[in-house]
Amino acid sequence: MKSENDTKAEKKTEKKIMTGAGILWECLEREGVKHVFGYPGGAILPAYDALKHSKIHHILVRHEQGATHMADGYARATGQLGVAVATSGPGATNMVTGIATAMLDSSPILCITGQVGSKLIGSDAFQETDITGITLPITKHNYLVTRADEVARTIREAAYVARSGRPGPVLVDITKDAQQSTCEFDWEAAKPQMPGYRPDLSPAPEEYKKALDLIHSAKRPVILAGHGILISGAMREVITLAERGGIPVALTLLGLGVVPASHPLNLGMMGMHGEAWVNHTIQEADLLIALGMRFDDRVTGNLKTYAPNAKKIHVEVDPAEVNKNVKVDVALVGDLREVLHELLPKIESPDRGEWLHHIDELKGDAAVRDIQNLPDNGHLYAAHVINDLWRETRESNTIVVTDVGQHQMWEAQYYKHEQPRSLITSGGLGTMGFALPAAIGAKVARPDAEVWVIVGDGGFQMTLCELATIMQEKIKVNVAIINNGYLGMVRQWQEFFYERNYAATPLLNPDFAKLAEAYGMRGITVKERSQVIPTVKSVREHNGPVVIDFRVEQEDTVYPMVAAGAALHDMIRRPTPLVETADDE
């Protein structure tokens, strides 16, 4: 017999009999998902069939890695959940790189994979792989679903885990029979049940006091601003902290944009290819206030010599990051925005003019060494291309998506990001092939934005098949290939550390402009500096997607550089005047 309460609940939620596949899409819709990126196959076919009843728009990719990067770009452009779909076996394993990329950059993506029928699991059936086993260490969490009545709760949990706390990728592997069979669908009853999951930590009260004491007694403080600021949405609070305390801000690669580049307290990027004065500032500081960053080896250099005289405050949502690489004096573990809300009213405004003046002096001759200010020798440099692109697009709502390599570092140096989420790049994993698909995801998420891909000639060829996706979906993204004929960043390491033995780094490339034309898009080749701005202008006016092949100086080098394992202040600087070039030799 039913109690009165049960009958009431029934009326309210109106239960339906649905297939697991139908429940999948229904739950994704209710989670706010509007687009998914995917590729079909046998084990996920029931889900694809059920898509016809859903409002969700499916974008057919050309490779499942692309689907994961698109979901990732979608997530990074908006903070919303990005969703990728693939079949079992090879479809699922093709996702691995994209999942690891999202994991290391804390990007909320949900990967749905089909799996062989539950009775066949463990039998090495056709296209069976243990994808939950494979992705165990590279997902925030994953699930194997073998029954239709587990689909709803799992999707709700997966979406919640992916987005909350420190975000990350979640994979849900659904057997074919779980997609096909039917059960009662009840959204309310499928509430997440995760008694052990606690994304909402907050610091102990006495820690705030310690942090404030350190901040107030510091003479040479610097804020280290990372990706966590963006994820937490604490941009305003960080700027207020900097302004109120007169504290300069250094940014990580993934932090670029959280404080406008033009802000007087913004020093620029730190780390391996950061500006020299930024790294010197960190080394001379007496207090580091690390906000949503994790002291990656690319920003610290040698830990033994890192900021030796500085006390350290670490504000971080993930307790496992505390005291991992750098031992800190105070840790405020919790949501950055909430922590700063607590701190800000108590921040005093001492005069830190002397420190800021000193930092200005640290800039020294950096401007003179800047490639922008060197006499025009007729060569086209990547820095020119990126700087000109910035000049042309800075006023509009632009998202730049980069790949990995030298061009990525030049982008970080020469494109001055004013807005949060205006740079999307693979930081932690450094995944070549990320840019083009991630840009597609970004454009789908933010159709109002002007989306530019800055990609190397090497990395472009890892995922260029997605040009077809662009055409099929009529997506306007502009692709600027920084074509130096080399796996440039690796060549640079060979130049410095392997006696210029350019083993396996020169590239014989196709004609990228023609390739673009073969896909049905416009393709342009640019060899001269004077052509950069006119080309960018015409590309922006063009309705469809464009690929521009910028033939840049082949043996240019990213400066400054902190060699792996060297002290942060020990930088290789660009010699003045300009280094000899390939043509000069």
Place this chain on the structure above:
Amino acid sequence: MMNTYVVYVENKPGVLTRVASLFRRRAFNIDSLTVGRTEKPEVSRMTITVDADYDQARRIEANLYKLVNVLLVENITESPAIIRDLAMIKVAATHDARSHVLELASVFRARVVDVAPESLTIEITGTEDKIDGLLEVLRPYGVLEMVRTGIVAMRRGNKGAVLAPSLNSGVGEIASDEGISYSV
């Protein structure tokens, strides 16, 4: 330093793999790991010992907490606790040696659980040191086979472990921390 953790996890398939994989992934070497049931059917309990310094130990704890299926982690290294290992030792005991072996077993309060013409099997429960002690004195007679369970541990005193209020509660209902202190 050897650290001892008591870890409560959801009793679900794959959870042991997740915990074990975490140690491998973060390059910590598990010295001993035991899993078993608890007073609640939906909860399993692990006792894990691992060699780690102070900061590493705390990071292990934080990483364990990040696993969605982990309910509670207690590092009981510094707490008064009852720690037990169980061993079964098959020792060669021919006619002459038999009475000596029996005597040693009784000194250690161990029990003989199997008697065969040429051997005795002894069961002993206790701290690892105690078992090591018995092993040491039995070795000269010839240890034919030995198995140890690895340690299980429990804090002394009245207080039981405080798990999240109910495993059936939704996410929103879980008591959140009062604040954690991570300074040094």
